[in-house]
Amino acid sequence: MNHHVTVGVDGTPQSLSAARWAAREATLRQAPLRIVHAEDWSSATLIPQFDPGTRDRWADEVLASATDELRHAYPRLEISTRRLSGRPSTALAAEAEGAGLLVLGSRGLGSVVGFVVGSVSLSTLTATETPVVLVRAEEDRENAAPTPYREIVVGVDIHQACDRVLAFAFEEASRRDCTLRAVHGWKLPPASGYSPVLDPSVAREVDHTVAQMLDDMLMPWRLKFPDVRLEEKTFIGSAGRELVQATTGADLVIVGRRIRRSPMGTHLGPIAHAVLHHTAAPVTVLAHD
Template sequence: MRLPVVAGIDGSARSMAAADWAAREATLRRAPLRLVHATPPAPGLVMPVTAAEAWQQVGEEVLQHAVADLGERYRDLVVRSEHMSGYPAETLLSAAASAGLLVVGARGTGGFDGLVMGSVALSTAASAACPVVVVPGQAADKGDKEEAPAADGPARVVTGLDAHEPINETADFAFAAARGHDALLRVVHAWALPADSVSPLMLDVTEEDRATWEDQELLLLSDALRAFREKYPEVAVQPDVRLLHPAVALLTASSGADLLVIGRHTESGAPEGRLGPVAHAVLHHARCPVAIVPYAG
């Protein structure tokens, strides 16, 4: 049986946009969709019974509405719901342990105006056992328009790949996503000197030197992609070498994309529950859904 796609919902428009994205993804994967709502512990030691029951009822209504809405629009999709007691981040991390994918909104009902990324999204992206897709707030305003590719071309998936040390898990996820969405895959390899020695955006080099470097790195990138192209022959690949800081390169390349795929190091030496600087920057500034794929090694 295929592992479920799990979506966390709290009743906000942002979480419903994430649940809709998860429903489309589950449909493509032919996997069940599991909607999870967490009711956190009540503040204080004692909560009146009527208030506690009302709090639980709100959660049940959120789930019922989501199941009915998604079931109506995705008739072939198996949708299950689960109302759990606990803090949202901890609850979703527990659910992710038996999921193929976890989908969350960038922000939920908490936070404040101007906040781009909520604590639940950051916590799950940094610690989940399975890949996590964070759907940005802009998706809540797009509605069903996201179901169709952009008018100016096919769907696009973007991923970053270090041609010198390619990460198999991240590349596999990106290629599989491109195949599932019948999308063009743009693979970005970027490099820049430390920001304290040069401009953080672009190196000041001659056009001739830049062209030479790009040719060399493009050959390396082509070599790194060879095995994945053989594994996914149906995926159209666009190699993209950029003399930019990796975060800037990925954000630039993903403008108008349908999905941006990045990796998260999970080795014992890596800080637990923390994202690297590139992932952190991408999550805070990307305007498309971002997939964070854990990898070891």
Template sequence: MLRPVVVGLDGSPESLAAAEWAAGEALRRGLPLRLVHAWVGLSSETSQLPELQTPRYWARRILRGAMDQLNERHPQVYLSAEQVARPAVDALVEAAAESELLVLGSRAFSGFGGYMAGSVALSTVARATRPVVLVRADRTPEDEHLPDAAGLPSERAPYRDVVAGVDVSHPCEEVLAFAFESAAVRNAPLRVVHTWHVPFAAPAAAATMTATAQRAAERALAEELRPWREKFPNVQVRTLVENGRPAQRLLQCAQDAGLLVVGRKVRPARLGTHTGPVTHAAMHHVRCPVAVVPHI
């Protein structure tokens, strides 16, 4: 059975942009699309409270409106929708576990409002066991593509690069699998970025240490990519390996990307939910859609 692409809806512009992106991704991957709206107030235990009737009406309209819009724009996509009477994070994490990927709306670091804009999105990303893609409200389908011959946004132009940030000192198979698959379904180039850092050293030794570390990092990345290049021979791959600050360099590389793919190390429950500094920076500051892929 095919795993669906799942999108969380709350009626905000961010979540509607996420639904549009999710429909396009479902079409690219040949998967069904499932819309989920979660709210505790949907519970039948409080069904007779008159103060909940208006919110319930708007909850139904959120799904109906999104379904009508997506059916009109993407009639080829098999679409379903569900209202869940549970806290949003719990419902989304559970939906993600049964999905190919989960798509959520996201605002910039300073944004407020809409349950996908802040704590719910962050908590869902930190707990999900499947990839989660965060989409900004101002993203359009044309933004994933290069400008056309006239310099105008166009869905008929080639896709922008998929950019993946990897750390070869830790397992990154899941991140590379998602990045290569995303590039393949778009027929887009893939840029793989690995940034390393040499501790402070005396000037006399710094140049030698830097050159040695650079060669080692390049060899390690080449070995990590070898099986994926063989599995996806049609994906054009470029690599960037350099000394520097990982978060800063990755944000720079993602400025003209169509999709950024980063990893999140799965931690034992007793250690709490964390995303790591590089992924945290990407989630808050990158303008293109950001895919956060959990890995061991």
């Protein structure tokens, strides 16, 4: 049986959007869906200082409400629920260990497209090696039918092995029968002594080499997934900024983060950070060596 998909809910619009996204993903994977609630997610503004019994009833209602909606929309989907105790990020990371995917909601920035990545979401996705998806709250989509999939965008670093990221990207594109766009940004090192702005021929030459390296990296996956419609794009400039621009209209964005085991802890890296905070589409973050 496929690993289940886990989604965290706390009664907010963004967590309900995450639950809808997770249910559709679980259906695609033919996998069960587990809806979980971490006790301390909600802020004091949402839940005043209620007694334990009231908080328990509220948590049960949050799980029941999400479950009822998803069972109505996906009657054949196997759904279970679980309440988690302890520090939310720790509890969610532990819960993710047995899942194929962990889905969390992130609040949009209003008129500014992007995410507010809260401390719980940030701590959770850096504490687990399970793929984590952050989903924005949908606008006026509660009763809307799902739209056909169009495109997945994956950021590729041609200088590092990223097989886990590419495997996930190709598998998701194959499930959705949609286009996969692989993008890579590059810059000449300052020590090279060349400026592509001043010498376009240097930029063209380097871009041709980079494009060939990207194509070589993708070739084994192109052969393994011949059904996937693959597009490749290289560009010069800030990888984070250009990748964000490339994600306009995408259904899903996939980025990797390096696993760094050190006393200083883990962090996302500038590219994943930029994409998480400035991309409208759901974003999957995959840990890799």
